[in-house]
Amino acid sequence: MKNRIKVLIVDDDQRMVSTLSDILSVAGYYSAQAYSAKEALKKIEEEEFDCVLTDVRMPEMDGVAFHKVLHQQKPGLPVVLMTAYAADEILQRGLDEGVIGVFAKPLDISQMLGFFAALTKHQMIAIVDNDPGFCKTLGDILNKRGFFTEVETDPHADMKPIMSDAQVLLLDMKLNSITGLDVLKRVKKYHPELPVLLITGYRVEMEESIKIAMENSAFTCLYKPLEVEHLLKLLEDFQLKRLRSAIRESQVKR
Numbered sequence: 001m002k003n004r005i006k007v008l009i010v011d012d013d014q015r016m017v018s019t020l021s022d023i024l025s026v027a028g029y030y031s032a033q034a035y036s037a038k039e040a041l042k043k044i045e046e047e048e049f050d051c052v053l054t055d056v057r058m059p060e061m062d063g064v065a066f067h068k069v070l071h072q073q074k075p076g077l078p079v080v081l082m083t084a085y086a087a088d089e090i091l092q093r094g095l096d097e098g099v100i101g102v103f104a105k106p107l108d109i110s111q112m113l114g115f116f117a118a119l120t121k122h123q124m125i126a127i128v129d130n131d132p133g134f135c136k137t138l139g140d141i142l143n144k145r146g147f148f149t150e151v152e153t154d155p156h157a158d159m160k161p162i163m164s165d166a167q168v169l170l171l172d173m174k175l176n177s178i179t180g181l182d183v184l185k186r187v188k189k190y191h192p193e194l195p196v197l198l199i200t201g202y203r204v205e206m207e208e209s210i211k212i213a214m215e216n217s218a219f220t221c222l223y224k225p226l227e228v229e230h231l232l233k234l235l236e237d238f239q240l241k242r243l244r245s246a247i248r249e250s251q252v253k254r
Helices: 014-026 039-044 063-073 089-096 107-118 132-144 180-190 207-215 227-254
Strands: 006-010 030-034 050-056 079-083 101-104 124-128 148-154 168-172 196-200 220-223
Touching: 006 039, 006 196, 014 030, 014 089, 014 107, 030 220, 039 050, 039 063, 050 063, 050 107, 050 207, 063 079, 063 089, 063 220, 079 089, 089 101, 101 107, 101 124, 101 168, 101 227, 132 227, 168 180, 180 207, 196 207, 207 220
Parallel strands: 006 030, 006 050, 050 079, 079 101, 124 148, 124 168, 168 196, 196 220
Antiparallel strands: none
16 A cells, blocks of 8 residues: 555645645655646646645636536545635535535644545555456556555455455455355454445345345445446545545544
């Protein structure tokens, strides 16, 4: 898992961008700079980022309109707004459309750094499936959408190492000499709050096990061949919820 968050800072105030870039660099993060939404969109086409920190009020395209365009290109890329206008009417529109949250200007630097520290823990997806080909294909898809993946193809292995950083578990229900239900019970013993998405290509055969797994707090069951866009939407919804919680926590600790 990589541990250096890459942040794109977008603001027409060049001094602001430079200052934030220096702060992030000292804190150990990589940052890139853009002075307009148009320039930012071009950079995002050329380079992968883990988060975008953008001002709301900018010439030509405001931060919320920028997020809307960006979301079409990179649906899973987290966007955080910055603004000096606490009552700005477009902020709620941005939140309704999926921005992670809002930092008020002048920025509370400790709050901002607290959020980026939390961001490093909010992108890991664990996959437990005894089909290496399926794991590789799914992992490649998730990696392209900005998630990190950890894979375990041996259902008898100790799950603690890959679960330590996982934010979601994708769990196949039919494994070698053991069921996904058995693995689910082991995982939930140590990680009771971890969201688990069940996966199976055996809808009828695994029906009873799926029912029991759902009663044991699995979130839902997805059937092979996977509807990839549905899976990605679920993961992005989990990510949005977690990152908004991280923003709230960083603000409470001010």
